[in-house]
Amino acid sequence: MAGKMKKRWIALYTENEVGVLSKVSGLFSAKSYNLNSLTVGTTEHPDISRMTISVESDDVTFEQIKKQFNSMVEIIKVIDLTNVPIHMKEVLFAKIKQIGPEEKAEVFRIAETFSVKPVDIGTDAIILESTLTERKNDELVSILRKSFKHIDVTRGGAVAVEGISTSCR
Amino acid sequence: MEISGSALFVKALKEEGVDTVFAYPGGNNTDLLDELYKNPEIRVILPRHEQALIHEAEGYAEATNKPGVCLVTSGPGATNTVTGIADAHYDSVPLVIFTGQVSRPLIGNDAFQEVDIIGMTRQIVKFGSTVREREKLAERIKMAFHIANTGKKGPVILDIPKDVQTEMGASDYPKEIHMRSYRPPEGVHVGQLKKAFSLLQSAKKPLILSGHGVMMSGAEDILKAFAETMKIPVVTTILGNGAIPVGSPSFVGNAGMHGRYAANMAITHCDVLFSIGTRFNDRITGELSDFAKNAKIIHVDVDTASISRNVVVDIPVVADAKTALEKLQEWAKEPEGASLKELDDWRNTIASWEKEHPLSLSVKEGVDPKKVMEGIDEVFPDCIVTLDVGQHQMWATQFLPVKRERPVISSGGLGTMGFGFPAAIGAKAACPEKKVLAITGDGGFQMNMQEMATAVVSGLPVTVIILNNGYLGMVRQMQELFYDKRYEATSLCDEKGAYVPDFVKWAESYGVPALRVEEEKDIESALCKARESDGPFVIEFMIPSEINVLPMVKSGTPIDQMILE
Numbered sequence: 001m002a003g004k005m006k007k008r009w010i011a012l013y014t015e016n017e018v019g020v021l022s023k024v025s026g027l028f029s030a031k032s033y034n035l036n037s038l039t040v041g042t043t044e045h046p047d048i049s050r051m052t053i054s055v056e057s058d059d060v061t062f063e064q065i066k067k068q069f070n071s072m073v074e075i076i077k078v079i080d081l082t083n084v085p086i087h088m089k090e091v092l093f094a095k096i097k098q099i100g101p102e103e104k105a106e107v108f109r110i111a112e113t114f115s116v117k118p119v120d121i122g123t124d125a126i127i128l129e130s131t132l133t134e135r136k137n138d139e140l141v142s143i144l145r146k147s148f149k150h151i152d153v154t155r156g157g158a159v160a161v162e163g164i165s166t167s168c169r
Numbered sequence: 170m171e172i173s174g175s176a177l178f179v180k181a182l183k184e185e186g187v188d189t190v191f192a193y194p195g196g197n198n199t200d201l202l203d204e205l206y207k208n209p210e211i212r213v214i215l216p217r218h219e220q221a222l223i224h225e226a227e228g229y230a231e232a233t234n235k236p237g238v239c240l241v242t243s244g245p246g247a248t249n250t251v252t253g254i255a256d257a258h259y260d261s262v263p264l265v266i267f268t269g270q271v272s273r274p275l276i277g278n279d280a281f282q283e284v285d286i287i288g289m290t291r292q293i294v295k296f297g298s299t300v301r302e303r304e305k306l307a308e309r310i311k312m313a314f315h316i317a318n319t320g321k322k323g324p325v326i327l328d329i330p331k332d333v334q335t336e337m338g339a340s341d342y343p344k345e346i347h348m349r350s351y352r353p354p355e356g357v358h359v360g361q362l363k364k365a366f367s368l369l370q371s372a373k374k375p376l377i378l379s380g381h382g383v384m385m386s387g388a389e390d391i392l393k394a395f396a397e398t399m400k401i402p403v404v405t406t407i408l409g410n411g412a413i414p415v416g417s418p419s420f421v422g423n424a425g426m427h428g429r430y431a432a433n434m435a436i437t438h439c440d441v442l443f444s445i446g447t448r449f450n451d452r453i454t455g456e457l458s459d460f461a462k463n464a465k466i467i468h469v470d471v472d473t474a475s476i477s478r479n480v481v482v483d484i485p486v487v488a489d490a491k492t493a494l495e496k497l498q499e500w501a502k503e504p505e506g507a508s509l510k511e512l513d514d515w516r517n518t519i520a521s522w523e524k525e526h527p528l529s530l531s532v533k534e535g536v537d538p539k540k541v542m543e544g545i546d547e548v549f550p551d552c553i554v555t556l557d558v559g560q561h562q563m564w565a566t567q568f569l570p571v572k573r574e575r576p577v578i579s580s581g582g583l584g585t586m587g588f589g590f591p592a593a594i595g596a597k598a599a600c601p602e603k604k605v606l607a608i609t610g611d612g613g614f615q616m617n618m619q620e621m622a623t624a625v626v627s628g629l630p631v632t633v634i635i636l637n638n639g640y641l642g643m644v645r646q647m648q649e650l651f652y653d654k655r656y657e658a659t660s661l662c663d664e665k666g667a668y669v670p671d672f673v674k675w676a677e678s679y680g681v682p683a684l685r686v687e688e689e690k691d692i693e694s695a696l697c698k699a700r701e702s703d704g705p706f707v708i709e710f711m712i713p714s715e716i717n718v719l720p721m722v723k724s725g726t727p728i729d730q731m732i733l734e
Contacts, residue, residue, distance in 0.1 A: 015350055018299070023291050030292045060481065067474040073296040073316055076350040 003059030007036065009081035009088075009160060009169075010066065012051040015074045016042055023072065024051065033057060033065055037134075037157035048076065052088075052160045054134070081160055085167030091156035092130040092137045098150045099124055106147060114140050133169055134158045171337040174306050174329065175204040178267070181310040182211060184342050187238050189598055191226045193219050195242020196282060197269030200334040202240070214598055214627050217619040219246055221591035223253020224617070227262045228595025231578045232553055234387075236263040236317045237595065243269045244282030247328075248289070252585060254324050255293040259582025260408065261385060263322040265313045270299060272332035287328050295323035303336040311346045320353025321472040322385065354471060357488035357496055365443065365467040365484045366500050372441035373511040374518075375401045376464075378424065378453075381408035381581065382446020382471060388491035389573070392445075393417055395494055398501040400512045402519055404432040406447050407562075408581040411571025421519055422528075425453040426722045427563045430526035430731060433722070435519050436461050437729040445469040446490040449479040450582065451724070459727035469493045526720070526733055528567050535713040538636055540689055542568035545606065545634070548696040551575055552604035553596045557589030557613035560642040563718040565608050587616030593631040594624050604632070604700070611637040611661060611668075611709075621679045624705045632699045635709045638716070639668055646717045650732065676707040683707035 014020045021040055028035040036054040043050050055065060062082075069078045096107050107126050111118055114136065120127035130137055137155065144151050160169070172180070178201055182190065189212045194202055205213050216222040219241050226237025241250055247268040257264045271280040276299075287297045296316045300309050309327055317325040369375050383392055389412050396403050396419040403413040404424040413420050422429035424436055436442065442464040447453065449468075454460040460480060468475075468482040469490060476485040486493060504512050530539045542565060545554075551574035556562040558580055571577045578596060580588040593607035614635055624631055645659040662668050676683035684695045686708060699706040720731035 018301070019287060019291065019297075022288065026291055060477070064474070064478055067476070067478075071321075071472060071474045073348075073351045 005056060005058050008055050008057060008062050009086070010053045010055070010069070011079040011081055011160060012053065012069060012075055013043070013077040014049050014051065015076065016047050016049040017074060020049065020074045021051075023074065024053075024069070027068055028055075031068065033061060039157040039159050041159075052081075052158055054158060079162070081162070085163030085165075086160045086169055087163055087167070088133050088158050088160040088169045089131050090134045090137050090158040092132070092140070093154045094128045094130070094141070094144055095125060095152040096128070096144065096148050096150070097125045097152070099126070099148065103148065110140075110143060110147070116140065135169075170340055172340040173200070173204075174303050174334045174336050174338065175200040177306055177338070177340060177342065178310065178329070178334070179204040179208050179211070180340065181307060181342050182238065183208070185314050186235070188212060189214060189229060190238045190240055191216060191222045191229070191595070192240040193222055193242065193246055195244070195246045195269060197243040197271060197331045198240055198246070198267070198334075200331065201267065201269065201329070212598070214623065214629075216591065216623045218617065219249030220252050220587065221617045221620045221623070223250050223257065223264070223266070224585070224588050224591035225595035225598070225620075225623075226264055227253065227257050227588075228555060228578055228592030229599040230262050230264060230595075231592070232576075232596040232599040236265050236314060239264060239266040241266070241268055242282065243271055243286070244284050246282075247284055247286035251290060251293070254290055254326065256580055256583040256585045256588060257324040258293045258295070260381065260580065261322045262324070263317040264324040265317050266324060266326045268326060268328045269334070270328045270330040273301065273330045274332075276330065287326065290326055293324070294326050295321075297326040297328070299328040299330070300333055301330070303333050303338040306333060307339070307342045308346065311343045312348065315346050315348075316351060354473075354487050354489070357493050358486065359496065361484060361486045362488070362493060362496055365469070365486055366497055368441055368465055368467060368484060369399065369401070369443055374438060374440040374515045375399075375512075376435050376439035376442050377401050377403040377419075378406070378436065378442060378444040378447060379403055379409045379412040380406040380445065380447025382490045383409055383412045385446070386489050386491035388494050389413070391491060391494040391498055393419070395498045395501050398498070398503055400504055400509070400516070401443070402435060402516060404428070404435055406450070406453055406581070407566055408579060409447060410566050411577065414572065415570040418516075421523075423566055425728065426455070426724070427567070427718050427720065428728070429523065429528055430720055430733065431519050431522035433720075433728040433731060434522045437463070437727070438518075439464045441465050441467065443467045443469075444482075445493065446471075448472070448475040451479070454479060455722050455728035456726050459729070530564070530568075530716065530719075532713055532716060536686055536689055536692065536710045538564040538710070538712050538716075539568045540692055541634070541636065541710050541712075544692040544696050545569055545608070548693065548700050549575070549604060549606055552606050553578065553593070553600060555579065555589045555592040555596060555605070555607045557607070557609035558584045558586045559610040559613055560638070560646065560718050561608055561610045561636040564636070567718075586613040588613070590614060590631075590633060591617050591620045591623075593633075594620055594629045597629040597631050598627075606632045606634060608634045608636070610642060611635055611639065611672075612641040615661075618675075621676070621681060621705065625679050625681065630703060630705045632702075632705070633707045635672060635707065636712050637668065637672070637709050638712050638714045640714055643718070645715070646721075649715065649717070650721070651723070672707060672709045679705075681705045681707055683709065685709045685711065687711045
């Protein structure tokens with residue numbers, strides 16, 4: 001009845017005010033919901049923020065999360081992105097360290113395969129920059145972990161916008 | 170003309186029709202108090218502790234249906250309000266709480282008496298905000314009153330830094346406010362309600378579960394009319410007690426952990442449960458998987474987030490209780506033929522459950538709490554009753570009928586000991602012409618008994634009924650039943666078994682008359698003396714130390730499995 005656990009997406013329009021982010025994120029700890037990622041930025045209106053939130057939940061909990069958001073005084077609009085066409089991207093930096101020439105070549109091959117850019121390079125390190133979907137980034141991280149011992153991964157969390165006639169998630 | 174933030178604060182209170190402010194002073198709210206000093210038409214009541222201050226404002230709000238207005242200082246003044254705020258949040262009591270804050274340049278510096286009260290209360294208020302700009306003060310106060318008192322009501326907290334209080338600025342206060350992010354539900358989805366009505370009409374064993382929402386929207390009369398026309402029995406929650414009068418053919422009684430046997434059996438066996446203005450708290454449902462397991466469930470609530478949270482419902486209806494019931498009553502008609510026969514059978518079944526296990530209390534020696542309630546019923550037919558939290562609260566809900574002329578104010582969701590006495594003082598401030606009775610236990614009373622000074626000094630005479638069993642009785646009962654009588658930390662007596670304090674001498678030190686009643690025959694005369702007294706009055710009833718509130722559903726078990734004796 002509760003449905004199965006899966007990843008779901010919500011976009012929120014909120015008042016751009018002190019404390020709103022804390023109230024939104026606080027809901028997850030207060031109610032024991034699983035938060036995967038949360039990104040926030042302002043919109044074309046400086047007094048309105050937009051958040052993209054990814055959660056792991058069953059159907060019943062997800063309905064409850066949306067209702068809780070809807071009842072928060074500072075939230076202007078709640079959009080369920082789970083089953084609509086969206087374009088989603090996540091910024092990711094991966095620093096691959098302590099590598100020799102052969103491993104460098106391997107980094108470039110991986111970068112080419114995933115269409116990500118090397119943005120910085122030194123004698124024994126490379127930084128890759130990715131703006132793929134979250135899932136593609138997961139795959140990229142997985143292969144980098146398998147191939148190299150010393151990596152630092154910095155991820156920004158996903159940002160999503162409703163699609164017009166195509167979808168990319 | 171430019172005025173100070175403090176002057177604007179008082180102007181706003183006047184425009185909002187505020188006649189009473191519960192206020193405790195401190196370093197960071199004296200400018201606001203100074204403006205109140207200049208405006209004697211607003212009454213300022215000084216409590217003796219900020220937790221009690223909030224409960225007093227709650228009592229005021231529940232007695233008047235207007236927001237209770239509170240003013241405290243920063244730091245400890247603010248943190249002391251937290252329990253009360255959580256209580257108001259749980260029971261949807263409209264409050265507007267103003268906290269003083271250190272001046273803006275000091276915020277974040279760990280200044281003297283600085284706390285981030287907005288951050289601390291974020292999960293227990295409907296809305297909270299620090300007013301960082303003098304030019305936003307008017308709008309924020311307007312928002313606070315609007316949000317507190319509409320939709321699902323609740324506490325709103327505004328934190329005002331000291332330098333915002335003194336800063337000069339515009340004197341305008343808006344007449345109304347439109348918020349793009351806050352639109353409480355209006356009206357009702359007629360299609361959903363029609364579905365609910367058809368389901369109710371087709372039911373063989375329908376049942377209405379009525380909660381606090383019905384009382385808050387003033388829908389008691391329309392509920393009674395609807396239930397009686399449709400011949401549907403009604404069970405209530407603790408805070409919904411009184412939604413249907415005791416004499417009504419639809420009356421069944423309270424359901425839940427200490428509800429009536431018949432009420433819990435009715436929930437378990439009904440085929441359609443029409444629940445209105447209640448959120449299916451665990452004290453009502455018991456083990457969720459067995460709750461109303463034979464029923465289709467309709468849930469009417471003004472709060473979308475309360476629907477299908479604890480219990481998955483078949484027909485959700487988002488609406489104010491009164492709006493929904495008024496619509497339903499337009500469609501209501503008396504059942505006839507086969508349907509009438511089925512309803513009569515159902516009502517007879519419930520009546521036979523009631524006959525099998527009526528509410529009872531067996532007391533062999535000392536004063537019987539049931540007799541105290543019966544005495545109160547007789548001697549105080551019209552008054553405001555407030556309850557604290559514990560065994561006495563359950564006995565009151567079991568044996569003291571709630572009537573229009575005798576509303577009851579109680580802490581439901583949070584179960585806050587120490588609520589009853591200050592709530593009575595607040596109710597008295599709201600309704601000086603009414604008798605106000607605080608029924609409390611000896612434990613809960615001690616949590617806020619410093620408020621006797623408020624009652625005496627502020628001229629708010631309430632009668633305090635203490636049921637003294639020398640224990641924190643509700644927990645002692647659990648220890649008796651589930652912990653093999655290991656009474657750890659529940660006795661309030663000293664090593665020799667003597668009770669501390671002596672409440673009679675204690676009351677006398679405030680100049681308040683007090684009686685200790687140790688025998689049943691003295692119940693009525695003591696209550697009559699309290700009735701005749703113009704000032705505060707204390708009666709301590711010495712009840713047996715080890716009697717239990719029954720029936721009882723053990724936490725986490727199905728509600729039809731009750732401990733009956």
